[in-house]
Amino acid sequence: MWIIDRLAERRIREARERGELDDLPGAGRPLPPDEVDPLVPEELRAGLRLLKNAGYLPPGARLLGEVREVEQLILQARTAEEREHLSRRLRLLQARLGDGRGGNLLDQEAYRQRLLQRMEKKTP
Numbered sequence: 001m002w003i004i005d006r007l008a009e010r011r012i013r014e015a016r017e018r019g020e021l022d023d024l025p026g027a028g029r030p031l032p033p034d035e036v037d038p039l040v041p042e043e044l045r046a047g048l049r050l051l052k053n054a055g056y057l058p059p060g061a062r063l064l065g066e067v068r069e070v071e072q073l074i075l076q077a078r079t080a081e082e083r084e085h086l087s088r089r090l091r092l093l094q095a096r097l098g099d100g101r102g103g104n105l106l107d108q109e110a111y112r113q114r115l116l117q118r119m120e121k122k123t124p
Helices: 003-017 042-053 059-076 080-098 109-122
Strands: none
Touching: 059 080
């Protein structure tokens, strides 16, 4: 175990013994769903969560967030003109993800293979 892990565990144990962790909001209930993209490998999620909480996201993650946002806006668009404008924006974002400026994870072969293996496990 890393020294930082041991230090964190010790501080948590001491806080528990002092009763500082009693009656916390949400005690006894399941944790909320992970806000980090489920397609990100588990070993990278904690780091990405820390970066996100610190206000930083890698370019690819930011672009993926923008893509999701634009997709939702397209679903809510009221006019054909608005949908076309948003569709152009979506194509631009997808192109940026695909050309490497966004750090497209699917271009990384090891990640791609791992993703495919996980998908196969979930398929009945």
